[in-house]
Amino acid sequence: MAVISNEQRSRLARLISLLQDSPSTAAEILFNEGIGLAADRAHVVGASGVAGVGKSTLIAQMLPVLRKKGVRVVVLAIDPTSDISSGALLGDRIRMRDSYMDDGVFIRSLGTRGAPDALTVALPAIASASATFCDVVLVETAGAGQVDVAIHKFVDTFITVLAPLGDVITLMKSGQTEHAHIVAVNVRKGLSESEQFVEQARILLGNDELEDGWKRQVFAIDAKHGDGIEPLIYDGILSHRDAQKNRN
Amino acid sequence: MPEDIGFLGLEEFLEPLLGMLDEDSRKSFTKFLSEFYKGQIGDPGEFPFTRGIYPTMYRGRKPTIRQFAGHGLATDTNDRFKTILRLGGTGLSTAFDLPTLMGRDSNEPISEGQVGWDGAAVDTLADMEDLFDDIPIGEITVSMTVNGPAAIFLAMYFALAKKRGIPLEDLGGTTQNDILKEYIAQKEWLFPVDKGVKLVVDTMEFCAENAPKWHPVSISGYHIREAGANAVQELAYTIADGAWYVSKAIERGMEVTEFAPRLSFFFDVHNNFFEEIAKLRAARRLWARIMREGFGVTDVRSQWCRIHAQTSGVSLTRKEPMNNIVRVALQCLAAMLGGAQSIHTNSYDEVFSTPTEKALKIAMRTQQIVQEESEITNWVDPLGGSWLVESITDRLERDAWEEIESIERLGGMEAAVESYYPQRSIHANAVHDQKDVESGDRKIVGVNIFQDSDADEGNLEDLMEEIAGRRGFEQRQIERLESVKAKRSDEDVVRGLDSLREVASSGENVMPALIDAVSTYATVGEISKALQQVWGEYQERDVISPGLSSQELRNVTQGKRFSKPVRILLAKGGLDGHTRGIWILADLLRSMGAEVIYAGLHCSMQEVAKAAVEEDVDAIGLSCHIGSPTVFYGRLQEELKKYERDDILITGGGIILPDDKIVLEEQLGVGPLFLPDTPLHEIVERLGEALAKKKIAFLVDG
Numbered sequence A: 001m002a003v004i005s006n007e008q009r010s011r012l013a014r015l016i017s018l019l020q021d022s023p024s025t026a027a028e029i030l031f032n033e034g035i036g037l038a039a040d041r042a043h044v045v046g047a048s049g050v051a052g053v054g055k056s057t058l059i060a061q062m063l064p065v066l067r068k069k070g071v072r073v074v075v076l077a078i079d080p081t082s083d084i085s086s087g088a089l090l091g092d093r094i095r096m097r098d099s100y101m102d103d104g105v106f107i108r109s110l111g112t113r114g115a116p117d118a119l120t121v122a123l124p125a126i127a128s129a130s131a132t133f134c135d136v137v138l139v140e141t142a143g144a145g146q147v148d149v150a151i152h153k154f155v156d157t158f159i160t161v162l163a164p165l166g167d168v169i170t171l172m173k174s175g176q177t178e179h180a181h182i183v184a185v186n187v188r189k190g191l192s193e194s195e196q197f198v199e200q201a202r203i204l205l206g207n208d209e210l211e212d213g214w215k216r217q218v219f220a221i222d223a224k225h226g227d228g229i230e231p232l233i234y235d236g237i238l239s240h241r242d243a244q245k246n247r248n
Numbered sequence B: 001m002p003e004d005i006g007f008l009g010l011e012e013f014l015e016p017l018l019g020m021l022d023e024d025s026r027k028s029f030t031k032f033l034s035e036f037y038k039g040q041i042g043d044p045g046e047f048p049f050t051r052g053i054y055p056t057m058y059r060g061r062k063p064t065i066r067q068f069a070g071h072g073l074a075t076d077t078n079d080r081f082k083t084i085l086r087l088g089g090t091g092l093s094t095a096f097d098l099p100t101l102m103g104r105d106s107n108e109p110i111s112e113g114q115v116g117w118d119g120a121a122v123d124t125l126a127d128m129e130d131l132f133d134d135i136p137i138g139e140i141t142v143s144m145t146v147n148g149p150a151a152i153f154l155a156m157y158f159a160l161a162k163k164r165g166i167p168l169e170d171l172g173g174t175t176q177n178d179i180l181k182e183y184i185a186q187k188e189w190l191f192p193v194d195k196g197v198k199l200v201v202d203t204m205e206f207c208a209e210n211a212p213k214w215h216p217v218s219i220s221g222y223h224i225r226e227a228g229a230n231a232v233q234e235l236a237y238t239i240a241d242g243a244w245y246v247s248k249a250i251e252r253g254m255e256v257t258e259f260a261p262r263l264s265f266f267f268d269v270h271n272n273f274f275e276e277i278a279k280l281r282a283a284r285r286l287w288a289r290i291m292r293e294g295f296g297v298t299d300v301r302s303q304w305c306r307i308h309a310q311t312s313g314v315s316l317t318r319k320e321p322m323n324n325i326v327r328v329a330l331q332c333l334a335a336m337l338g339g340a341q342s343i344h345t346n347s348y349d350e351v352f353s354t355p356t357e358k359a360l361k362i363a364m365r366t367q368q369i370v371q372e373e374s375e376i377t378n379w380v381d382p383l384g385g386s387w388l389v390e391s392i393t394d395r396l397e398r399d400a401w402e403e404i405e406s407i408e409r410l411g412g413m414e415a416a417v418e419s420y421y422p423q424r425s426i427h428a429n430a431v432h433d434q435k436d437v438e439s440g441d442r443k444i445v446g447v448n449i450f451q452d453s454d455a456d457e458g459n460l461e462d463l464m465e466e467i468a469g470r471r472g473f474e475q476r477q478i479e480r481l482e483s484v485k486a487k488r489s490d491e492d493v494v495r496g497l498d499s500l501r502e503v504a505s506s507g508e509n510v511m512p513a514l515i516d517a518v519s520t521y522a523t524v525g526e527i528s529k530a531l532q533q534v535w536g537e538y539q540e541r542d543v544i545s546p547g548l549s550s551q552e553l554r555n556v557t558q559g560k561r562f563s564k565p566v567r568i569l570l571a572k573g574g575l576d577g578h579t580r581g582i583w584i585l586a587d588l589l590r591s592m593g594a595e596v597i598y599a600g601l602h603c604s605m606q607e608v609a610k611a612a613v614e615e616d617v618d619a620i621g622l623s624c625h626i627g628s629p630t631v632f633y634g635r636l637q638e639e640l641k642k643y644e645r646d647d648i649l650i651t652g653g654g655i656i657l658p659d660d661k662i663v664l665e666e667q668l669g670v671g672p673l674f675l676p677d678t679p680l681h682e683i684v685e686r687l688g689e690a691l692a693k694k695k696i697a698f699l700v701d702g
Helices: A006-021 A023-032 A055-068 A092-099 A123-131 A168-174 A192-204 A229-247 B010-019 B023-040 B074-086 B125-131 B150-164 B180-186 B193-210 B222-226 B231-251 B256-262 B273-294 B321-337 B357-372 B387-409 B413-418 B421-439 B461-470 B473-487 B490-506 B511-519 B524-535 B550-557 B580-591 B605-614 B629-642 B658-667 B680-693
Strands: A043-048 A073-079 A088-090 A105-111 A136-140 A157-162 A182-186 A217-221 B064-069 B091-095 B142-145 B173-175 B218-220 B264-269 B307-311 B342-344 B560-562 B567-572 B595-598 B619-624 B649-654 B699-701
Touching: A006 A023, A006 A105, A006 A123, A006 B605, A023 A123, A043 A055, A043 A123, A043 A229, A055 A073, A055 A092, A055 A136, A055 A229, A073 A088, A073 A092, A073 A123, A088 A105, A088 B580, A092 A105, A092 B595, A105 A123, A105 B595, A105 B605, A123 A136, A157 A229, A168 A192, A182 A192, A182 A229, A192 A217, A217 A229, B010 B023, B064 B074, B064 B142, B064 B357, B074 B091, B074 B125, B074 B357, B125 B150, B125 B473, B142 B150, B150 B173, B150 B193, B150 B511, B150 B524, B180 B193, B180 B222, B180 B231, B180 B413, B180 B421, B193 B231, B193 B256, B193 B413, B193 B511, B218 B222, B218 B231, B222 B231, B222 B264, B231 B256, B231 B264, B231 B273, B231 B387, B231 B413, B231 B421, B264 B273, B264 B321, B273 B307, B273 B321, B273 B387, B307 B321, B321 B342, B321 B357, B387 B421, B413 B421, B421 B580, B490 B511, B490 B524, B511 B524, B550 B580, B550 B680, B560 B680, B567 B580, B567 B605, B580 B595, B580 B619, B580 B680, B605 B619, B605 B629, B619 B629, B619 B680, B629 B649, B629 B658, B649 B680, B680 B699
Parallel strands: A043 A136, A043 A157, A073 A105, A073 A136, A088 B595, A157 A182, A182 A217, B064 B091, B064 B342, B091 B142, B142 B173, B218 B264, B264 B307, B307 B342, B567 B595, B567 B619, B619 B649
Antiparallel strands: B560 B699
């Protein structure tokens, strides 16, 4: 099965640090490292959503499913840097611990370090660098505000993770779902309100055609129990990847 | 109970007052006092059992001397058991090693450095046979301190009895088996919370039907207190845990009187002498009231809060360790004045490791001296009626009740645990206590007052010898496990595990299937994994911040911060769950501008190294409290070399003996290493120096 070697692992790790520590020379660093826009670079997926909605748990559940397909994954998990101390407690990786020893998985925690939009400094460069070491890059934003959707500009597939709360129309107005290729509603089993929310989201958000010709997909998932993950990956992420490839 | 109020000599005392009253007022006044006494205090052996569960207490039966023991292989612990019985111990209590407590086999990578370290290693029924070889388990009561996989060990014990032809109904003893306090405090868990509780109820149900003399659960406040709770929190969470088990057993369809008389409690006895006495009295009253008024149980034996007490481990000091003997004696006295049914006295050297035989003997003698020489056993609840003790008892009960109500408002203990409410409260109190020690508000002789610069760490030679003897345990136990596995029928094992999985997914009681599975000599690890395949696993998925204010953090850091965002991975060695230290550090380092990465509990050194590489950290802070530090740090270095990242600074600390510290610092080049009493500001300073020396970052005024 495809793996990321020890040497690659050390190299990518240091490269990411280099990019984060001197974001202004990121392009130069990538050039020197020979990282350009290779045609076979990995598919970059971004997941955004408010704090506590279940992004890390969702990614944790996606990892074994992707790995079963032999896909090597780099996870970039962004957490907020305190604007008072400039320090950060980066704890997203705890949720992904079942994949700690997987040779095909690389998990990197990043502080926002003053970058806007719940992203981190040099994110485009870090994502490009990561994309040359694996098949899929999963970027998790810090707990985003309602309109922190800037990440969609840097990724191939943009996933918005939602809790089934409130009504879908208000949600549409908030702009959170506007650029989303995939909407993942993190439901709790057996709650009828959840089911109703998903139905509404399917009707109101599903099937909108985005710029790249992709029709937005809505998936109901249960991140805690790992339900609904396979359709999200196969019919969502991987099929979006294939659609983009065919288009190019 | 007398109808008059003669019980405290009050009638005579109040005579002048009573004389002023007319007949009716006099009657209603004496009635009021009498009812107040009955409701609030009661005679010994009477509801609400404030003064003890038996009318005669220690005049009828002295507390059982039940010393917790275990180390090495089952055969080593068997020898220790025989010593205890020879010294006059009246019950046995088994300590298992950490891998065993976590349901892991001795040969798993995560078990490395911990096999036989702080308890007996038990992998299969064969080890259980060794553990109780030549010990009459039909006659003596045996306690097994194990929680997450308790049902598996209970199944082993029952299988052992069956093999020896002893009927299960003759077996007396206790499994600690209190899973809720594991999620709350001790962190030795296996399954998700609801499944953990279900397994406890399975054992309650099975014992009620088959082993009526067995105490399936010992509802424990000890670990809650040792994790940093105060007396009120200890009381509240313990009683709330007990009430949760009762309600779940009732949901299962059991009659309360079938199982409640076999519930027992386990409390800590800490330093605050009168508060600890009052705590045990308040516990009895709270439990009796909850059982009678909450669950409507009239059976007296179902209302009893039977107490096992252990002196406080965290109150002991590494400095001048012989002083611990005095601390233990006072705590033992408090336990007896509080009316405990059985007592474990700690050995003075427990701060370093499981006790040496010499220290164990002193601990037992301490109990024997209090029991036999002080003559306090001649009086029943000698402090009853003391204004001080009664009023502390009232206060503790009232405050604990408030906390129990908070738990109920959160939706009961399972929901509370999942929202980390008790975990956070305990953590906050622990941090508060630590500050009191650092500021000197809480006095510890030889540590923050009456310090003696010449004081040595005590004579640790015996201990060093004992520790040296442990180095071989792991290899011996792994060989033992392999030989057991070679002899068993793999076909039987597979069949046993298959049917266990089937029963587990059906939701039925798993005890009979567990007994069948252990009888095939399936290992604890195999059985735990089979159940986890069906039920899932539990992991604490968040860092619980101690919530220090920025001012408190600044007091420690003196306003210093790192010159750049230093990246630091904080990790634990092995299966140990002592996280308080690293969580405080996480907050502290973050406030200094570091990016702190936490990998979670129960990571192998392979996992820690891989995480450190991916995160490209500047330093790893590895904390170890249980197991061999040289094994942990050594393995971590080796793993980092595989990625050519042995340049990463390895620091950390925990319980590290002087000899090991020398090896680590001088031979492996690990450090700085911090021992448990190191003040936080010193950690910050020395860590800053180490990072500066490696030219990673400097401490600057910020």
